[in-house]
Amino acid sequence: MEEFRNIVLEVNNLKAYYKTRSGERxxxxxxxxxxxxxxxxxxxAGESGCGxxxxxxxxxxxxxxxxxxxxxxxxxxxxxxxxxxxxxLRKKILGRKYSYIPQSAMNALNPTLRIKxxxxxxxxxxxxxxSKKEVLDLTTERFESLSLPPRVIDLYPLELSGGMKQRVVIxxxxxxxxxxxxxxxxxxALDVTSQKIVIKxxxxxxxxxxxxxVIFITxxxxxxxxxxxxxxxxxxxxxxxxxxxxxxIFSPVHPYSQALMxxxxxxxxxxxxxxxxxLPGSPPDLRKPLRGCRFAxxxxxxTEDCRKEDIEMMKLGEREVRCIRANYxxxxxxxxxxxx
Amino acid sequence: xxxxxxxxRTENLTKIFGSGxxxxxxxxxxxxSINRKEIVSxxxxxxxxxxxxxxxxxxxxxxxxGKIIFEGRDITNIEGKxxxxxxRKAQAIFQDPYASFNIFSPVxxxxxxxxxxxxxxxxxxxxxxxxxxSLEAVxxxxxxxxxxxxxxxxxGQRQRIMIARTHLIxxxxxxxxxxxxMIDANLRSGILxxxxxxxxxxxxxxxxxxxxxxxxxxxxxxxxxxxxxxIVEEGEADKxxxxxxxxxxxxxxxxxxxxxxxxxLE
Numbered sequence: 142m143e144e145f146r147n148i149v150l151e152v153n154n155l156k157a158y159y160k161t162r163s164g165e166r167x168x169x170x171x172x173x174x175x176x177x178x179x180x181x182x183x184x185x186a187g188e189s190g191c192g193x194x195x196x197x198x199x200x201x202x203x204x205x206x207x208x209x210x211x212x213x214x215x216x217x218x219x220x221x222x223x224x225x226x227x228x229x230l231r232k233k234i235l236g237r238k239y240s241y242i243p244q245s246a247m248n249a250l251n252p253t254l255r256i257k258x259x260x261x262x263x264x265x266x267x268x269x270x271x272s273k274k275e276v277l278d279l280t281t282e283r284f285e286s287l288s289l290p291p292r293v294i295d296l297y298p299l300e301l302s303g304g305m306k307q308r309v310v311i312x313x314x315x316x317x318x319x320x321x322x323x324x325x326x327x328x329x330a331l332d333v334t335s336q337k338i339v340i341k342x343x344x345x346x347x348x349x350x351x352x353x354x355v356i357f358i359t360x361x362x363x364x365x366x367x368x369x370x371x372x373x374x375x376x377x378x379x380x381x382x383x384x385x386x387x388x389x390i391f392s393p394v395h396p397y398s399q400a401l402m403x404x405x406x407x408x409x410x411x412x413x414x415x416x417x418x419x420l421p422g423s424p425p426d427l428r429k430p431l432r433g434c435r436f437a438x439x440x441x442x443x444t445e446d447c448r449k450e451d452i453e454m455m456k457l458g459e460r461e462v463r464c465i466r467a468n469y470x471x472x473x474x475x476x477x478x479x480x481x
Numbered sequence: 482x483x484x485x486x487x488x489x490r491t492e493n494l495t496k497i498f499g500s501g502x503x504x505x506x507x508x509x510x511x512x513x514s515i516n517r518k519e520i521v522s523x524x525x526x527x528x529x530x531x532x533x534x535x536x537x538x539x540x541x542x543x544x545x546x547g548k549i550i551f552e553g554r555d556i557t558n559i560e561g562k563x564x565x566x567x568x569r570k571a572q573a574i575f576q577d578p579y580a581s582f583n584i585f586s587p588v589x590x591x592x593x594x595x596x597x598x599x600x601x602x603x604x605x606x607x608x609x610x611x612x613x614x615s616l617e618a619v620x621x622x623x624x625x626x627x628x629x630x631x632x633x634x635x636x637g638q639r640q641r642i643m644i645a646r647t648h649l650i651x652x653x654x655x656x657x658x659x660x661x662x663m664i665d666a667n668l669r670s671g672i673l674x675x676x677x678x679x680x681x682x683x684x685x686x687x688x689x690x691x692x693x694x695x696x697x698x699x700x701x702x703x704x705x706x707x708x709x710x711x712i713v714e715e716g717e718a719d720k721x722x723x724x725x726x727x728x729x730x731x732x733x734x735x736x737x738x739x740x741x742x743x744x745x746l747e
Contacts, residue, residue, distance in 0.1 A: 188665040332526035332692065333736040341745060360666070363738035367745050390740065404666035406695035407739045408722050413699060417670030423635060 148216075149320050149354050150177040150200070155213035157199040160206075161428075168427045169195040171378035172213070174454075177321065182347060182355040184365035184386070186401065187375035190424060193358045196375070197323045200356075201239050202230050218320055236267050240319035240352075244326040246306040250298040257294040260313055267317060279316060286349070287312055287342060304335025308342050315352055322346070323356045328364070340368060362405050366390050374398045377424045377435040384460025394462045394470050397436045434464070442466045487550075488654055488686045489538060489571070490514035494547035496533050507533040509710035510547070515654075515688060520680055522689040522697035522718075525707035526733075534707070535656050535690045539573050540564055552653070569598055572652035574643045574676075576659035581643060582631040588642055589627040592616075595649045615648035619675055637668040644675050651683050658690040673700055694737050698722050706730050 153174050159167040169192040177183055187193045195208065202222035204210045214221050217238055222230065235241075243249050251259050257277060264276045271279075277294070284291045289308055298306055307327060315322060324343060328336040346352045357368055365372055366386060373383040374395065382395040393399045400418040422439045425431055433448035434440070440447070446465055454461040457471065464470070496508040507530045515521055525531040536542040538549055540556065548557045556567055575581055582591055592612045596603065603611070613623040619641040631639060640660060647655055657676060661669040677700065679685040691697050697704055697718070704721045706714040706729065714727040725731045738744045 188667065333694075333733065334526070337736045337738075337744070344745060361738070363740055363744075366740055367738055367743075400667055404670060405740065406693070406699045408694040408698045408734060408737055409739050409741060410719065410723055412695070413719070415699075417673070418667060419670050419674070420667045423637075423668075 146178040146180055148176045149179050149218060150356075151214075151216040152176075152200060153214045153216070155196075155199060155215060156211035157195055157204065158209055158211050159195075160209050165428050168378050168431075169208075170199050171427075173378075173380060174213075175373060175380065175383065177354050177356060179320075179353045181371065182357060182369045184369035184372040185356060185358045185375055186360065186362055186365055186372055186389075188360055188401075188424075191375045192378040192427075193375050194325050197241060197325045197356070197358055200323065201235060201241060203227060203235070231266060236263075236314065236319065237317045238320045240314045240317075240322045242311055242314055242322065242324040242327050244329055246303070246310040246330075247298070249310045250306060252298050255295055255297055256309055256313075260294070260316070263313065264316070280313070283312055283316055287345060302335070304331050304338055307331060307335070307339050311339070311342055311346070315346055318351055320352075321354050321356065322352045323358065325358045326360070329359070329361070336364075340364060344368060362390065362402065363407055374401060377431075378427055379435060379463060380454065380461075381436065381463045382460065383454075388460055394457065394460065394467050395436075395464050396440045396442055396466075396470070442470070486516040487514045488517045488519075489549065489551045491534075491538065492548040492550065494534065494537060494549065495545050496530075496537060496542065497545045506710050508537065508544075511707075511710075511712055512547075513705055513712060513715070515686060517653075517686055518680060518684050519703065520677070520687045520689070520701045521703045521705060522691055522701040523705045523707055524691060524694055524697045524733075526692055529707045530710040531690050531692075531707050532658055535573070535658055535688070538688075539571055539656055540567060541573075565598065569650060570652050571654040571656070572647055572650055573656045573658060574640070574647065574660045576662055579631060579636075579639060582639070584631055587628050587630055588634075591631075591642065592646060592649065595646055598650065611649060612645075615645040616642075618648050619645045620671070621645065637664050637672065640664060640672055641675070644672070644679075647679065647685075652685060654686045654688070655679065656688045656690065659692070660689070661696065662691070662693070669696075676700075694733060706733070 155170055155173045157170040159169055173196060185193050198208060200215055202215060202225055210223060215223050217234065222234055260280050261273055261276050264271055280294055281291045284294065289312055293301060293305065293309060301309065328339050331339060343355065347355055357365065359365060369386050371384065372386050372389040373380045374389065374397065376397050382389060382393060382398045389398060390402060393402050400420050403418045406412060420439045425435050433450060434452050437443045437447045452463050452465055454463050455467055457467055491511055491513050494508060494511045498505045498507055511534060523531045523534065533542065537544045544557065548555055551567065559567060589612060593608055596608055616623045616626065621638065621641055626634065626638065661672050664672060676687060680687055689697060689700055701718050704715065704718050705712050708729045714721060714730045721730060722734065725734050
């Protein structure tokens with residue numbers, strides 16, 4: 142039944158590069174395509190430097206230097222938002238249709254303003270007609286419905302704990318019921334107890350229908366296991382595998398996804414004897430033009446064909462994999478990535 | 482708790498930062514004991530006092546009260562030469578290896594400087610051979626990294642160099658404070674393996690200091706759970722994970738997302 146839901150976000154062959162002063166181009170987001178349906182939470186997993194945060198920024202249509210748009214399209218609610226003026230994006234898209242929750246809530250709030258004045262300032266940009274009282278009523282109501290103590294709107298950011306700040310940022314950035322919320326590592330600066338509370342808040346926003354669709358970006362796979370329906374694994378600017386959460390976490394196909402899943406350490410009986418993967422080398426330099434599979438240098442199944450030409454995403458049942466050896470891997474009974 | 486096996490123990494160790502109304506008890510009356518060749522983890526959330534406790538044991542921070550006993554000797558107040566001698570036996574690896582380097586020194590100088598900690602009669606050649614050996618022990622090629630500066634290395638490589646340094650010093654006790662939290666999961670295993678090797682080949686006692694319960698459980702035989710400056714629970718890793726007793730430990734375990742158990746239910 143998932144298939145019948147509306148597509149709210151469609152990303153087609155999106156490329157976004159960083160331009161350095163010396164004229165080099167860093168291919169941080171290189172040909173990413175996917176759909177996000179209404180009522181879906183999609184997880185994007187990947188390690189530092191793979192381009193996942195750049196992807197989150199690019200999907201807003203706002204390219205801040207040195208990030209530059211290269212090619213591709215982003216359809217939000219049926220409308221291509223690439224190429225729109227910053228003014229128009231700010232007024233009509235950002236906050237209303239697309240909302241971004243950053244990793245560090247500390248930098249998102251203004252330290253010199255009480256939360257309420259911050260919110261009033263913010264909504265002036267998007268809803269110039271709303272009176273101060275209307276804004277405050279809306280904020281108070283939203284805080285109450287998310288079981289956040291409404292008194293925090295009278296406080297300054299420094300009076301709040303890290304977890305509370307992040308919850309405030311989330312509540313504020315979803316005030317206008319955006320269609321798509323992109324949460325970029327929203328909990329990596331928090332301890333596990335606050336992390337759980339923040340994740341619950343995002344789930345609550347979703348379950349109550351305040352936000353329709355969520356993209357959850359993180360390197361912490363155990364969290365994705367509990368919040369997402371689908372997961373995309375990103376490596377060196379590309380998606381290498383995308384599919385249902387259970388499939389990706391428990392039976393990944395791409396050698397990189399396999400290594401990533403095997404590296405998960407959770408406090409559960411049974412992991413003590415587990416062998417951890419030991420990948421040689423490091424991800425490729427995205428400044429240089431790349432040919433063939435980007436994981437080839439670190440892969441144990443590499444063949445000559447892997448380096449010959451760029452590898453396309455291949456459909457395998459319900460999942461997509463960017464690996465020419467996927468069929469071989471699927472045919473093996475055991476995991477193919479060797480252990481330490 | 483006093484046993485002959487203990488390499489280091491603390492007695493009612495306390496650290497108070499600030500004074501008067503603003504006084505904060507970062508470490509509150511902690512008595513722990515670590516056995517020789519043991520691998521333990523000190524687990525706690527940010528602000529629990531775990532790093533403060535580790536820094537006191539390393540004698541990088543003076544305690545407000547209490548004692549530190551290393552190999553049966555009170556080292557709480559040693560200074561100067563004695564302290565330097567202690568550092569030959571107790572070493573640390575920190576979260577951000579970048580902060581542990583002199584940014585103006587190439588790798589070989591960082592490692593050769595280590596010899597200043599010893600009173601030694603090694604020739605230049607002998608020192609260099611030892612440096613190469615230690616780099617090889619951490620899977621780095623001496624000819625590739627020796628002349629590089631810290632900023633030319635990746636986080637994983639920097640952490641390996643810190644471990645190479647440990648190989649040169651061969652300390653009795655190694656305190657690893659979040660050694661892998663700035664390193665990607667795929668490279669983490671290599672670092673952990675190197676550290677665990679140190680115990681197996683050199684008999685080094687290792688204390689991990691971490692907020693990551695999964696990591697702590699994976700590497701250690703025993704866990705010390707710290708909360709608000711106190712050790713609230715300690716014991717065998719398996720036992721703590723399967724049958725936590727203290728309410729805080731239970732909460733902590735429940736809050737960590739796992740793969741096979743439901744997490745967001747209640």
